[in-house]
Amino acid sequence: MITAFVLLDVDVARVGEVAETLTEVAGVREVYSVTGRYDLIVKVVVAHNEDLADVVTGRIGAIPGIETSETVIAFRSYSPRLLAEGFALGE
Secondary structure (H helix, E strand, O other), X not given: OEEEEEXXXXXXXXXXXXXXXXXXXXXXXXXXXXXXXXXXXXXXXXXXXXXXXXXXXXXXXXXXXXXXXXXXXXXXXXXXXXXXXXXXXXX
């Protein structure tokens, strides 16, 4: 599986509307409104690179109210459970 995070600048008057629309997009797992440089962060999980291109450019990019985006692909996931299992291997 491929996990990516799409960082979105959104028209401030449409943040809620855009967030709700994003939750209906296939491949979108989570949507967060955030402080800082971006307005929304979208977690996308898909099976193939081609699927990622379709979700990010074809579906997310077509949503009215999104002004700019930046996409980052995750190489590895670190969670408390995974870290605990990794450290337990050496015991």
